[in-house]
Amino acid sequence: MQDVLPEDGMIRKLWIGETAKYRDHILRLDPVSRRNRLGGGVSDDFIRDYVDLSLSLDAVVHGFFVNGVIRGAAELRPLGQRFARQAEAAISVEKPWQSHGVGSALLRHTLLAARNRGFRLLHMACLADNLRMQQLARKFDAELSFDFGSVVGEVESSRPTPLSLMREILADSHGFATAMLDLQSRMLRA
Ligand SMILES: CC(C)(COP(=O)(O)OP(=O)(O)OC[C@H]1O[C@@H](n2cnc3c(N)ncnc32)[C@H](O)[C@@H]1OP(=O)(O)O)[C@@H](O)C(=O)NCCC(=O)NCCS
Known part of the structure; x- marks a missing residue:
């Protein structure tokens, strides 16, 4: 998956032990983005x-990393056995990195992960006045259907194919290699 991202950033899945980086990213969101991401004004606590719970629920989280810091993230969380094949997706991008294609790239990675896990329906809790998120979702109209008539948008995810599985594996191995190079170059600079 070829992403064109600002500041040589990269997208990869979060590794075990990166909870604090994810939490700090959500805490850094400006008040409007925080409200849009979490459905209202919420406290730091x-x-x-929320982050501890999310990561304990088999969530797949992709991060947008710049110099080892998460500046954007997309979460895919299964709704559980009672709602088989359904998951919830949510995206956040810190303000200075918004409107540079990061949200679109994160959504693309999340939709691929959803498809490969057999999710047929993705819920996106989106406030009715969050036009930017609705605009972003519309970019994927060709393969998905969205309903933003209410505050919740629902997305039909397509079936997994050998090619879609391979694309996810390739994106993961590329993410690992780039992260290693990034770490090495930052250690050399230090
Ligand atoms: C919604 C959000 C994830 C979008 O991320 P982003 O990185 O800004 O998105 P992109 O740059 O990929 O832009 C996606 C589309 O949004 C629209 N968009 C981007 N900037 C916009 C702006 N300033 N005004 C209106 N629409 C805009 C465009 O249609 C754009 O597609 P295009 O570039 O092909 O025209 C980001 O704004 C965000 O984190 N908001 C706060 C949290 C949130 O609302 N999360 C969603 C709840 S699940």
């Missing part, structure tokens, strides 16, 4: 609990 709420965010700390």
Whole structure:
């Protein structure tokens, strides 16, 4: 998956032990983005609990990394056995990195992961006045259907294919290699 991203940033799945980086990213969101991401004004303590819970629920989280810091993230969380084949997706990008294609790239990675896990329906909790998120979702109209008539958007995800599985594996191995190079060059600079 070829992403054109600002500042040589990269997108990869979060590794075990990167919870603090993810939490700090959500805590850095400006008040409007925080409200849009979490459906209302919430406290720092709420965010700390939310991130711990999310990552304990088999969530697949992709991060947008710049110099080892997460500046954007997309979360895919299964809704559980009672709602088989359904998951919830949510995206956040810190303000200075918004409107540079990061949200689109994160959504693309998340949709691929959803498809490969057999999710047929993705719920995106989106406030009715969040036009930017709705605009972003419309870019994927060709393969997905969205309903933003209410505050919740629902997305039909397509079936996995050998090619879609291969694309995810390739994106992961590329993410690992780039992260290693990034770490090495930052250690050399230090
Ligand atoms: C919604 C959000 C994830 C979008 O991320 P982003 O990186 O800004 O998105 P992109 O740059 O990929 O832009 C996606 C589309 O949004 C629209 N868009 C981008 N900037 C915009 C702006 N300033 N005004 C209106 N629409 C805009 C465009 O249609 C754009 O597609 P295009 O570039 O092909 O025209 C980001 O704004 C964000 O984190 N918001 C706060 C949290 C949030 O609302 N999360 C969604 C709840 S699930």
